[in-house]
Amino acid sequence: MIVVMNGRATQADIDRVVVTVEDAGGECFISPGKNRTIIGLLGDTDRFMSLPLGGLPGVDEVIRVGKPYKLVAAEARSTPSVVSVGNIDIGRDAFTIIAGPCAIETEDQAMSAARAAKAAGAQILRGDAYKHRSSPYAFQGLAKTGLEILKQMRIETGMPVVTEVLQTSDVELVASYVDILRVGARNMQNFQLLREIGKIHKPVMLKRGLSSTIEEWLMAAEYIAQQGNQDIVLCERGIRTFEPMTRNTLDLSAVPIVHKLSHLPIIVDPSHASGKRELVAPLSAAAVAVGADGIMVDVHPHPEAALCDGPQALTNDEVPPLVKELAAVAKAIGKPLSRPRHALTAVGE
Numbered sequence: 001m002i003v004v005m006n007g008r009a010t011q012a013d014i015d016r017v018v019v020t021v022e023d024a025g026g027e028c029f030i031s032p033g034k035n036r037t038i039i040g041l042l043g044d045t046d047r048f049m050s051l052p053l054g055g056l057p058g059v060d061e062v063i064r065v066g067k068p069y070k071l072v073a074a075e076a077r078s079t080p081s082v083v084s085v086g087n088i089d090i091g092r093d094a095f096t097i098i099a100g101p102c103a104i105e106t107e108d109q110a111m112s113a114a115r116a117a118k119a120a121g122a123q124i125l126r127g128d129a130y131k132h133r134s135s136p137y138a139f140q141g142l143a144k145t146g147l148e149i150l151k152q153m154r155i156e157t158g159m160p161v162v163t164e165v166l167q168t169s170d171v172e173l174v175a176s177y178v179d180i181l182r183v184g185a186r187n188m189q190n191f192q193l194l195r196e197i198g199k200i201h202k203p204v205m206l207k208r209g210l211s212s213t214i215e216e217w218l219m220a221a222e223y224i225a226q227q228g229n230q231d232i233v234l235c236e237r238g239i240r241t242f243e244p245m246t247r248n249t250l251d252l253s254a255v256p257i258v259h260k261l262s263h264l265p266i267i268v269d270p271s272h273a274s275g276k277r278e279l280v281a282p283l284s285a286a287a288v289a290v291g292a293d294g295i296m297v298d299v300h301p302h303p304e305a306a307l308c309d310g311p312q313a314l315t316n317d318e319v320p321p322l323v324k325e326l327a328a329v330a331k332a333i334g335k336p337l338s339r340p341r342h343a344l345t346a347v348g349e
């Protein structure tokens with residue numbers, strides 16, 4: 001953190017800043033300038049932020065230069081983190097493919113998509129029982145019945161599962177069915193929900209908010225980490241821009257930026273980013289090439305009849321060629337597809 005003094009500041013003004021910082025356990029480094037003196041502060045930045053430095057005579061500006069997030073920052077760990085999701089590890093050494101229905105609509109539909117994902121070689125299943133829809137008239141999900149179908153999908157395929165949790169009161173229930181919880185884009189800054197998830201021992205996928213900056217996203221992750229849960233996977237799902245050709249604009253630069261700023265793994269959701277089936281394969285390949293740690297794609301046996309997000313869902317038949325292509329691109333950049341470490345055990349074991 002630095003304190004910039006104004007051109008009229010006296011030595012007494014500078015000394016007052018120094019004493020205030022030293023009284024708070026910090027150290028000051030003074031760089032006298034021709035017009036203004038800059039004071040560099042070393043120590044507990046959060047403590048300094050609570051001091052009334054900006055109001056002291058002669059002070060022009062107080063600038064925070066360190067990162068506002070700590071636990072999820074790259075510097076917090078000596079190596080990037082790996083998040084264990086059931087029997088699959090999500091991290092930088094391998095590429096993980098998550099596939100399945102956007103929403104669980106019927107047992108037949110969800111099982112069919114799950115079987116297709118497994119046969120194609122995906123590693124984790126998705127399927128939502130609770131949907132966060134922009135319209136109150138749209139399909140909202142099967143709730144508990146959907147969770148029971150998800151359980152069947154998990155048992156039959158032996159694959160870990162992810163589903164979205166919408167509200168604080170559902171966290172415990174939803175966590176008892178899944179290997180990794182998901183916080184959707186619309187809830188990225190639902191701080192109460194983030195705190196609640198932070199208190200439990202269950203990995204969480206945190207999607208980027210529709211109009212959130214990367215720093216806001218990392219601060220949302222910090223909310224979870226600060227409560228003790230550091231098993232966080234970030235998911236880039238496109239952001240709102242002026243471009244209407246795609247549902248959102250996939251911000252692939254977020255991948256290397258997050259890898260530089262944070263130790264957390266980051267995956268890409270090309271389905272919700274583009275909203276268009278034909279863009280899912282090229283964007284998935286780009287995600288691998290840019291270094292993402294995985295992708296999550298929507299699959300539906302009959303997208304034309306889907307109750308949610310049909311235009312962006314791959315058909316069952318489109319999953320095997322996609323997995324094959326991604327395996328080849330992943331291999332080319334030295335990142336093989338993830339493999340199960342062992343047979344899947346019951347949730348929570």
Ligand code: PEP
Binds near residue numbers: 272
């Ligand atoms: C989803 O993955 O089904 C979803 C609702 O995505 P998002 O929260 O990114 O809109």
Ligand code: MN
Binds near residue numbers: 102103308
């Ligand atoms: Mn969806």
